[in-house]
Amino acid sequence: MTDRSWPFIPNRAIEITRAEGVHLYTRQGARVLDAAGGAIVANVGHGRKRVAEAVYKATLEYGYVIPPWRTPTRTALLEALDDWLPSELTRVHITSGGSEANEAAMKMALQYQHALGEKSRSKIITRDISYHGTTLATTAASGHPKRRKGLEKVLTGYPAADTPYPLRCPLGAHHADAGAFYLESLKSIIEREDPDTIAALIAEPITGSSGGALIPPDDYWPAVQELCNEHGILLILDEVMTGFGRTGQDFAYQHWPVTPDILVGGKGLAGGYAPLGGVFATETIGEALESGGFPVMFNTFGAHPAACAAGAEVLDILREEKLVSRARDLGATLAAHLEEAFKEHPHVAECRGRGLLQAIELVRDRESLERFPIEDGMTDKVIGAALDMGVFFYPGGTEAVRDIICIGPPFIIDEAQIEQMVEVLRKAVDEAVQ
Ligand SMILES: Cc1ncc(COP(=O)(O)O)c(C=O)c1O
Structure with missing residues (x-):
């Protein structure tokens, strides 16, 4: 068979014909431990019959219904979300993935400022190591040189602050003042750009695969929120990768005392059983958009009844099985x-990392933190070697940041499987660096 896709992992055309629990099975019968949960998606594991049955039932009973109308599965998803979302986030817009959700969140923030009469607020601050999606606007907002290649001239130039990277903080690794240092970077960007021209900041509370589970210093997020509030800048938190339990809290921002104005989810929301994303905004934003006549347009396949069925089941499973x-x-x-x-x-x-979003960062020299040259393709080597030993890890990095191996297994993984994963990773790293 000719492989006509764009291979994500070079030179490997893999066909999976079955998945169960934490394992994937290839057509040739090989069993692969899914230490990446697909693309850090399969939070409740593979092969959940009750999710498949809910999808089947929705498909049979009402198939496609235009997104603004209710279906029992849309209602079920909204009811399930009640148990997850903070009380401040009352407005829900369901999409078919993370990119669409981030794009919608950015549009909402811009339109909200417009609705308030803040028409000069047309910029969105981003951060230099990040990933927010595949569309032009979300790629523009992403600090991900590898995924921006060839598009640089058409991507809107969003101002980018430094992403907290405690290991490589210019003050020194894990310096006590790292939080203040990264806050200062954001402050100086806001001042340089003129705060009255900025609509929002979009950021991942814990940077996902682009940086490899970068955990900011504890004083960073509360200070960022204060800064945004002071300047009337909305805080959009992208939890497409970290949301719905991945980091050991319902949402990663809950590791710190902060609350977003707009929260974005995806991946784990339906655990990989259906394409599903969500934008969750405050009532203030919802009311301003509504009274100003600003549309939040649906996608034809947004809130698809079968996808909502999958989401509602997956959220229930997460709660029932703790x-x-x-x-x-x-x-x-x-x-x-x-x-x-x-x-x-x-x-x-x-x-x-935090919870079941962990990463390791490879370097040529541990003292100086010098990276391996790009041409060495270290990440691909480790991922390939581990796959040969039956474990799939998720490649991270942006090219500028590189040699990051991410680990994001289903939450049903057990301790013996964790030991197997780590043993294989150790062998794969040793093989790759040789
Ligand atoms: C943090 C983050 N935001 C957005 C996206 C884009 O989501 P999707 O691939 O569902 O469009 C991803 C995907 O990896 C992500 O990790």
């Missing part, structure tokens, strides 16, 4: 195993 606290506890176990395996490794700068 999988968020499991992600927190097993995340701590995974972090401890990673630390044990790599703490002395000459080519691993650090292991980092």
